[in-house]
Amino acid sequence: MSDDFIYAYQRELDALRSLGDAFAQAHPKIAGRLRLSRDLVDDPHVERLLEGVAFLTGRVQQRLDDDFPELTNALLDILYPHYLAPLPSGCIVQLHGMPDARTAVAVPTGAPLHTSAPDGSPCRFRTTAPLNIWPLRAHDARLQATPFDAPAHAATRRTQSVLSVKLSLADRDASFSDIAPDRLTFFIHGPSAQAIALYELLCAHTIGVSLAAGPNDDRPTPLPLDALQPRGFAPDEALYPWPRRSFSGLRLLTEYFALPEKFLFFDLAGIDARSLVDTRSEMTLFVYLDTVSPNLTRTLHPDALRLNCVPVVNLFDTACEPVRLTHWQTRYPVEPPAHASRTAAIWQIQSVREIQSDGASLPWQPLYRHLPTDDAQSAGEYVLSRQTTLATDATETWLTPIRFGTAADATPATEPHAAVDERLLSIDATMSDGDMPARLPFGGGAPVFVPEHGLGGVTRIHCLTPPTQSWRRRQRERSAWALITHLTLNHLSLTGGDEGAQALRDLLTLYDVRGSEQTRAAIAGLVSVESRPTVARLSDGLKIGLCRGIEVVLTFDATAWAEHGLFLLASVLDRFLALHVASNNFVRTTVRLVGHPDEVMRFPPRAGYRRVL
Known part of the structure; x- marks a missing residue:
């Protein structure tokens, strides 16, 4: 229950007691038996009556204070459909493949994985970016100030510090030429301040990159400066599926505040210049920097750079409970399936179809995305709305039918009630598990993620960051100002x-x-x-x-x-x-x-x- 409503309820209850006391004193003959005072109500029945009235008037007062958010929320949902949607939990995971593999395991965007909540219910996630899992391990990361131990490079004279990290094959009997990786994706793991500091060094102060057998290698392989490429900004690396109607720059702001670790990735490109001909099972990456961070040189963890990592988000596709249309309802709740977790929440409606008596189905179209050319195939139109529940502050999704029937059918006003009652809607949606991921135990190997279909070749999944909570924007709070700011x-x-x-x-x-x-x-x-x-x-x-x-x-x-x-x-x-x-x-x-x-x-x-x- 939101604090705003509690304040509104208490304010109304205090007003009723105060006004009732004043009224009883002014008119003792007709109201003396109310026995009201500012601090005490003698009659418990009167107290219950006042509390009930305060509850109802508190809701009315809150609606007045909110300036009727249904209108502005509807406009926001049309113009900026991402804004009112709850942001599901996310985290960073590291995927491990077979150690004797000779090729990369390609993990597509949207590959599913799951873990179990303390009550045994599944918590389902999916990957948010493509990833190639190479049988490699990054370890022994070191940041050295001058004098540093590194191969000679054209930028050595301007170098103030050097970051080195060893890259080792999981199979020590194999060589880099057997696998020949061309691009590696690194995640900077560690405390937030330390990870961002290292990210800044790599992105803003790199003046040289090379691969070598070790610090004494007299034939290192230099790489171009653009070999280090920040990740997480491209559209195909979006943390949340992004509506086309929404400005893509707002996606970056959303992800920065929801899961900032999502941007602590970078690619190392062009390493096939050495991996194709290297017969060893280990090489070292050297990054030459034009500045030094005394704090990082002392505190950088050897495992600060991780390979084979990807952000995951708590989203999954499923069918909602079917909706049977009736002639006495104007809107219908879109509810998760019965087997879903108690905290499951609708994130986005994917499709609405009407199931007919002969088993055929016809699509329904959203009112504000409906095209005239779809009239022949559309069985109806609908409007979606979201609202926050009073008791739990959870986000509910409601469907309001606008038109029934195809263009050749009758309109709802001319249809008999029985025909309306026979209509059944099947709704497919993308859902999340709400706040459940944030309650998962973290540390000591937990939570344990299990790969599903589409993740063949993945043997183990390690969770690197705790799952975030499900972020919700207040549906009734300053939505008019949010709309004005966007416009x-x-x-x-x-x-x-x-x-x-x-x-x-x-x-x-x-x-x-x-x-x-x-x-x-x-x-x-x-x-x-x-x-x-x-x-x-x-x-x-x-x-x-x-x-x-x-x-x-x-x-x-x-x-x-x-x-x-x-x-x-x-x-x-x-x-x-x-x-x-x-x-x-x-x-x-x-x-x-x-x-x-x-x-x-x-x-x-x-x-x-x-x-x-």
Whole structure:
């Protein structure tokens, strides 16, 4: 039960007692036997009556305070369908294959896996990005300041520290040339501050990359600087299935606040330059850095870099309880199947079909996505709505039929009631287990995930981060302001004048599902957003031209951020701003700190998801 309703109920109960006391004193002949006072009601029957009235009037008062959210929620669901949907639990897992494998195990996006809750009910997850599981292990990660022990490299003179990590085959009798991996995906595992600090070093301070047999190898294999590529930003790596109607930049903000570890991945590309000819079972990756982190050189864990990891999310597809239409109901609850867990929640409706008496089925179309060309095949139209339950704050989904029958059929107003009662709707949905994953035990090998179909070749799954709770936005809280903030969001509001910082802070606040003191302070630390036009050279290797763009300068208050914590948010905002860019333009994001004369971060120019220069 929400605190807002408890306050409304108590306020109404206090008002009834106070007004009743005043009324009884003013009119003792007709109301003296109420025996009311501000603090005590002598008659228990009167007390029950007042509590019941306070409960009902509290609900009415709350609806008035909410400014009738059904209208704004409906508009939000049409324009920004992602916003009102609850965010299911997510975590990072490491998948292990057969140690004697000679090829990678390809894991597609959406591959299912499950674990068991304490009560024995299954908790189902699925992968959110494609992954190749190589029979490799990353270990012995070290960060060395000068003097460091590493092979010679063209960037050695500018190098301040070197990150090294050993890559070993699970089968010591095999060689890299037998397997020949071409790309590896690493996850930075460890305490949040340490992981983000290492992520910043790799993404912002790398000046050289090489593969070698060891620090004394006189013939290392240098790799290009773009061999290290951050992951987690591309559309095919989305944590949640994203509606096409929703701006993809908002997906990045949603995922950053829901599961920030999702962005702590990077790819190492082009390693087949050495793996194709290397006859050893072990090699070492060396990353040359132009700065040093004294804290990381002392505290970096040897297993800070993990291979074969992928984010997973608590989503699964299933059929809901069928809905039988009646002539006395205007809307119907969409309920999980009877065998689902008690905390199961609807995340997204995939399809609604009407089952006819002869076994045939006809599709129903959402009212606001209905096309005239679908009239011949559509058996009806419907509208979906969400609301928060009063008792548990869970999110309920309701279906409201708008039209029955195909174009050749009669409308509901002319149909007999019996015909309506014979209609049965079959609903397929994507669901989650609600808050159950957050209650799973973590640590000591728990929770134990089991692979399902589509994960052949996977022998073991290790959970690296605790499953998050299911984040829910309050359906009745400031939905009108959420709609207004989305509608006013555009390129000029984010980068134009003094209002840019406030517009961006408002947007970040909308997507801050955690609402913790730390995240609120971090958002408040955004001091200003400035922009100015710029021009840069563009080359495809053969021709050189000029491209117009915008340079966006984000200024933060250093006191609102822990060391290195700013870089991950700045990386997300860099991609977010780049997705606003117009055709034949680019955005270059720069980050400054109050009181520091020089810029602290400078990201490459981007247009959408691509680096353009």
